[in-house]
Amino acid sequence: MTPHAYLVDDDDAIRDSLSWLLESRGLHCLSYPSAEDFLAAWDPSLAGCLVLDIRMDGMSGPELFDILCERGSTLPVIFLTGHGDVPMAVSALKKGAFDFVEKPCNDNELVDRVIEALKLDENRRVAASDADSVNTLIARLTCREREVMELVLAGKLNKVIADELQISMRTVEVHRANLFEKMGVRTAVELAQLLAGKR
Structure with missing residues (x-):
């Protein structure tokens, strides 16, 4: 399965601009307007990483992250946070999230972190492919x-x-x-x- 950056954000403008940014650097990107939409599409074979907004209408980013953890997802998760959400993001890091990036974010910094997360996921999958x-x-x-x-x-x-x-x-x-x-x-x-x- 082709690795993707899965982008979950309820702000259309942010979703569009980040999708364009990631694809301009040669990364495959799929975007979702809500945590619920991503959860409906998720299955354990998805490869890549998840770029996840913390605050959204409906299910929040951390709530989605908790559900994915319960389901055994190994997708590295990068949270997008507003300034006031940093404590929540730090809490998610302690639970195993890959990183968080504050909005408005430095474009290159975000893409660099996504590339690192994709590499981590690839390494994990290579390791997991061999039972021993x-x-x-x-x-x-x-x-x-x-x-x-x-x-x-x-x-x-x-x-x-x-x-x-x-x-x-x-x-x-x-x-x-x-x-x-x-x-x-x-x-x-x-x-x-x-x-x-x-x-």
Whole structure:
């Protein structure tokens, strides 16, 4: 399936201008005037990323994001936010959203983030296409990185991990960064999603 940037915004002008912008950079784009419309079109095989307005009539962006997470969607999500929506966007980041961009946004910055999100989705799909790929990734971890991974998955903070393994917090941060890079994830939430069903 061809990767697309899926654009969900109830403002016709923003939808049109962002669609044009993305397509001018050679990206495939599909746009939807509401979260409900996108949800009706969504299926687990969709490839690409989701550019999602936070405030819309009807279902809000975060509500759609929560539903997609419940359904196991792995599409990276970039939220479009007004200034007052930043706390809501930060909350979404903690739940695993890819990023947020404030409106009015720098066109090139937004397109660059979309390209990064598309690349992340492609990497995830390549990894997921091989049933043994996650095990292959885990096999590349050092023993210490695996120990850190287990404690990260248990929801433990770096300080607690450092205490349990009797190493410095800085060493934990290095191991954590290395294991995230090797596993192709950016957050503990993404790591847990990658390993779901493999444990």
